[in-house]
Amino acid sequence: MTSPRPTPTRTRGWVLGRVAGAPVILAPSWLLAAVVLTLIFAPSVRARSDVGPFVYVVALGFVVLLFASVLVHELAHGLVARARGQQPHEFVLTLWGGHTSFGGAAPTPATSALVAAVGPLANLVLAAGFLAAAQAVDEQSVAGLLLYSGAISNGFVAVFNLIPGLPLDGGRVLEALVWAVTKNRSTGTVAAGWTGRAVAVLLFAWALVWPLAQGVQPNLVSVVWTSFIAAFLWAGATASVRHGRTQRAVSALTVEAVASPAVGVPYTDSVAHAGATAAAVGAHEVVLLSPEGRPAAYVDRTAAAAVPAEVAGTTPLTTVAITLPVGAVVDGRLTGSGLIAALSDATRLSPIVVAMTDGRVVGLIRATDVVAAIRA
Structure with a gap:
């Protein structure tokens, strides 16, 4: 056999x-x-x-x-x-x-x-x-x-x-x-x-x-x-x-099927401004970009929601962000086995990775969501 x-x-x-x-x-x-x-x-x-x-x-x-x-x-x-x-x-x-x-x-x-x-x-x-x-x-x-x-x-x-x-x-x-x-x-x-x-x-x-x-x-x-x-x-x-x-x-796997829509913002942004930016484009997640344009962190939504509205405009986004290691990124145009291979490499660095298309953040992918999609 x-x-x-x-x-x-x-x-x-x-x-x-x-x-x-x-x-x-x-x-x-x-x-x-x-x-x-x-x-x-x-x-x-x-x-x-x-x-x-x-x-x-x-x-x-x-x-x-x-x-x-x-x-x-x-x-x-x-x-x-x-x-x-x-x-x-x-x-x-x-x-x-x-x-x-x-x-x-x-x-x-x-x-x-x-x-x-x-x-x-x-x-x-x-x-x-x-x-x-x-x-x-x-x-x-x-x-x-x-x-x-x-x-x-x-x-x-x-x-x-x-x-x-x-x-x-x-x-x-x-x-x-x-x-x-x-x-x-x-x-x-x-x-x-x-x-x-x-x-x-x-x-x-x-x-x-x-x-x-x-x-x-x-x-x-x-x-x-x-x-x-x-x-x-x-x-x-x-x-x-x-x-x-x-x-x-x-x-049949695509980034759209497993990623939560995300938007990239400068790491110098405030919690309030980043939230408004995400709402304007219909994104659920916010990714902080380094001065070079690299995804450096993502916002902890629970922590961001806990920031009082009266201070959100002056609260640095970095205070509610979780750092991402270099390389925790996949090409948002990948599909099928190519996407799985890229995710396999990226999730060795972090269980949460960023999907980017033409230098623009398009989604945040959690390894658990990928497993759930395949099982479903």
């Missing part, structure tokens, strides 16, 4: 090496998966091949082979992504198989679809290779058992990942297709996320509801295992839907 969002910190686990400039990480949860899968596959090994006390060794060999195939799948994602200008952040093997994270989202639908599709394609190539090699050995031997298992597992990984629903690779391809048609990435993400939810429900129904409808007692192991997979798919699909909606809100 691929993850288009940047991962700020490295996943916990053991670093096995580096490929394409990114670490290959074995997460601790992989050990749990290895133990569980070894116990599950051991009876099949015992039934198909006489390996005596080495049954668990052979079963573990199959598990290692399976996860090596998953690693090839993830490396294929990363290598093709890097060739398309998208730097991989890390390759991780986990309880659920693996995932590849990138330092940013794919720039085009074509890149997103290609990076997603190449993983399952690599597994199909491996499946064909294992199947061809298996023809040359005794299928009852340990080598034959492992080779046939490798062919089947790679075929399964490829087909399963091509299911058109996020967070699977097929879902990423569907997302890219909808994105290309609608010219809107977030629409594709939401659509593929809902499809992923439907896949999770159908998978659970196949394991539990379908056998009951046929009058057959469901297999407990199959129901439990399928439920875990369905829950994982549902969680990933739900996160994708939320991410798509957030991206849609971000893309």
Whole structure:
């Protein structure tokens, strides 16, 4: 699977090496998966091949082979992504198989679809290779058992990942297709996320509801295992839907939507004169400008309102102002992700920043208002 969002910190686990400039990480949860899968596959090994006390060794060999195939799948994602200008952040093997994270989202639908599709394609190539090699050995031997298992597992990984629903690779391809048609990435993400939810429900129904409808007692192991997979798919699909909606809100974001109208006045102004200036232009906020024209502070409206009217004309505006650090300014013409990036930089200096257009103060933006707008 691929993850288009940047991962700020490295996943916990053991670093096995580096490929394409990114670490290959074995997460601790992989050990749990290895133990569980070894116990599950051991009876099949015992039934198909006489390996005596080495049954668990052979079963573990199959598990290692399976996860090596998953690693090839993830490396294929990363290598093709890097060739398309998208730097991989890390390759991780986990309880659920693996995932590849990138330092940013794919720039085009074509890149997103290609990076997603190449993983399952690599597994199909491996499946064909294992199947061809298996023809040359005794299928009852340990080598034959492992080779046939490798062919089947790679075929399964490829087909399963091509299911058109996020967070699977097929879902990423569907997302890219909808994105290309609608010219809107977030629409594709939401659509593929809902499809992923439907896949999770159908998978659970196949394991539990379908056998009951046929009058057959469901297999407990199959129901439990399928439920875990369905829950994982549902969680990933739900996160994708939320991410798509957030991206849609971000893309529609403007300064006018999040800023309180403001006006800039000289720092030498009085409380009364600044209030009259703001009222004349319909502004709710007042920003004090330094002699160079830089936003230096903003008026605390509660403090300004507490100044008695009879002394407001002689009270310096600086007495009711809160200082702004240099750089707490954004371009009032920015929109969408560009605005969010600028606000991210500016709010590191102050939770309240000034929006300016062509050197003129147009608004005062509070970080809490931006968060509320995106959530809404």
